Amino acid sequence: MSEMMKNTLLFAAVAGLIVLTGFVQSWNSALLILNMGLISAIMALGVNLQWGFAGLFNVGVMGFVALGGLATVLVAMPPTQEAWAAGGLRVIVALIAGAATIAGAVLTYKRMPKGRSRTVALLAILVGGFFLYRWLFDPAVEAIEGVNPAATGYLGGLNLPVLVAWPVGGLLAAGAAWLIGKTALGLRSDYLAIATLGIAEIIIAVMKNEDWLARGVKNVIGIPRPVPYEIDLQQDPGFVESASGLGLDPVIASTLYVKLLYAGLFAVVLVVLLVMAQLALKSPWGRMMRAIRDNEVAAEAMGKDVTKRHLQIFILGSAICGIAGAMMTTLDGQLTPGTYQPLRFTFLIWVMVIVGGSGNNFGAVLGGFLIWFLWVQVEPVGIWLMQVITSGMAEDSALRAHLLDSTAHMRLLTMGVILLLVLRFSPRGLIPER
Amino acid sequence: MAEPFLIGDSMTGGYGNGPDILHDCTIAVEKGEIAVIVGPNGAGKSTAMKAVFGMLNLRSGAVRLDGEDITALTPQARVAKGMGFVPQTQNIFTSMTVEENLEMGAFIRTDDISDTMAQVYDLFPILKEKRNQPAGELSGGQRQQVAVGRALMTKPKVLMLDEPTAGVSPIVMDELFDRIIEVARAGITILMVEQNARQALEIADKGYVLVQGANRFTDTGKALLADPEVRRSFLGG
């Protein structure tokens, strides 16, 4: 069997699983899996770029995904005029002052000769800058968050079409990646891992606590959509007619139709990114990346600027995760910072890349779909399994109740087992790097 | 001629599955004597010694110690059989004290090691002075003494040294050679690889000149030093 055949079969098998879901469960579930599968595949592409191409160990995926989500709010929500009037400008000035403080400190450190005067100057800049920042920042935040806190209490966004948020999400993530890369790349691989793990936690902490920015844990709901609303479709006589022409209930038809539209949009993004990633992989740039990954010392000796290349690919990969994050929040229609969990948004993506085949873009995409499918389906399968196991127990058995209650946690267990099995018996993944 | 005490007989082999580095190479040393392996860079000197110690796969040939075939033994098992090995680099535990280094050298022994340690301290008095200092803080020559002392702690019958004088000053080198002679006088057989061929051959009972993994010249140290061809090709005139 040729490699091409095998890979096509693998993709067909995953597609078959999703179609099967449609027949056995519902087409709605199948499309839900498909849509999140598309988004997961994009995230996996981003991580694969970093790990598969360049060997960079990024465990801060969650942070970049969350930044993408933040972008949808900042771009697509209507601005809160009152909040802007109350303290919008002041917050911006405060942030600029904060950034200027750090930039000033870095400049001072680089420009001034080493010695006591530099230490004093640094301290003065940092302490002074910090107090200036807080003096500007605190009252502004209080004013903004005081504006109708139940509904808004934040600055709002730019009221632009939500699709604009996707590239913006990528840019936000790229900016954060640049900052992290500048400091942590060039250090040892596990240090980069810890640094990215930390930055992701911090990004989530900021999004949870800075209510003026995106309402924090109060969530932003009702983010505008790039596709029509189900309720509008149901009231559109043309739609109802064509739905009944297909023999479908208009309510079901409208949900399926909306999901299909999303799937179409996501598929376009995935294909574009996949083509770009493939072109990049085959270009001299991609070959150089892999050469660096396989032997950093040799590549450096040949005059390659390893750190600079790593920075490039780190930013690119993170930007892709940001785009995917923006897409996901668009699909959800709401930003809920409390739901970002590293196991789900960082480590699960890693399972996708490793299982699919690190270093191979198609592998990453396949892994994205397959692992997302499993992640969703492990739960019903687990419940069924537990019912079988516990069927012999008494109805009121405490153990039985506990086991049935705990099936939700089977997911993590299963993902761990899958990851370990693949690493052990097929370390190059389902579609290995060529 | 009777079988030598330690012999690597007609050894052919290389690292892992790589190409052969040794070609039918024979290295032997008589009990209580000093044998030295010399040769140009890349001649396989260290490889030959590692082969005797079991650190690479032999495709043919055998290693015998005191008449016993030890070809199949791991390096660790050879240590238990009475072979001591001092690697060329990273041959001490830098974060541990001198005394702890010696203790670790004697790890496989279950009996009292204090006598052996006293002997090592007698041989290298500077180590006794610095015994509670981390070995990594010592000078290059002192580190080599720690390395040799560590290997002596198992009371080996054979001591194998891989370029013990690499990177030390000429004065320290002379001192190290003196100590090695002393060790040999105590009845320990010595096999060593040396970059400083002339000085090494001066103290050698037997010398091996290797070229490209094969024996080129084999004779007593003095004879090799006197051999005009050896002098011209390997000793710089």
Place this chain on the structure above:
Amino acid sequence: MDFLNAIVALANFVIVPAVAYGSQLALGALGVTLIYGILRFSNFAHGDTMAFGTMVTILVTWWMQSVGIGFGVLPTALLALPFGIAVTALLLLGTDRVVYRFYRRQKAAPVILVIVSMGVMFIMNGLVRFIIGPNDQRFADGARFIISARDFKEMTGLQEGLAIRTSQGITVVTAVVVVALLFWFLNHTRTGKSMRAFSDNEDLALLSGINPERVVAVTWIIVAALATIAGVLYGLDKSFKPFTYFQLLLPIFASAIVGGLGNPLGAIAGGFVIAFSEVTVTYAFKKVLVYLLPESLEPEGLVQLMSTDYKFAVSFAILIIVLLFKPTGLFKGKSV
């Protein structure tokens, strides 16, 4: 008097909690650093190992409580601790046998082992949630305070109270005992020295006849003890929630790296550096300053540098600063 009050307030809200938290971090970081030194990888499953050990201890504690076994004024969990350590040690040894040993034999790159530890992390995390659930569990019993704020005020006549909770006292005492035992073991026993030798120079250790499998097994057992103790102390002091333990990974790694990965002494120092910075930066100093400054200068706000929600940012910032200026950590660590 005001000055004394200020010191007591500082001790009560900064020093005592930071010492307790620092001890917990130090024990956690010691585990991470030992694994790094001997097995040469960063173990991402460490937070979940702590959670697992704590969970077992909690289950045994509950059982003891239900049959009426108590430890007087001390928490019952201390009695249950040995069981927790034993079960965790078995789990870790089993994991090593089934998972890690294969890669060790292959001499896999450290980063592969890190990814493998991610898989182990998933499984342990799932196990813990499966058995005890994802929610908060409290299991502390016995006396709540060594000195309560009110007793202290009555004793000294000061306005400010100094409360020392039993859990804090136990944390510090246990940490001191554990660290003393660990260093005695590493520096004065044959096995401990062989572990240091193995960590220092693996090839030479093998040459010296040190059995690597034995060293690894002993390491896992010690790590199980350290992780369980750290987890139980943290749980007694705060509360037990699986996700919190996963999140502890960050300050623990920060401690180990700041101190110098692979260096046990560094892990302890790192733990206290991180804990003190975290607590100091997120504490509202108003209370202390009110006593120290004349009334006219009294601060209006809380004088809190950062909200407690950003405590991770503190460990992170320190980590980055140390890495940028002293990449091997404050004490010299090793690099793979």
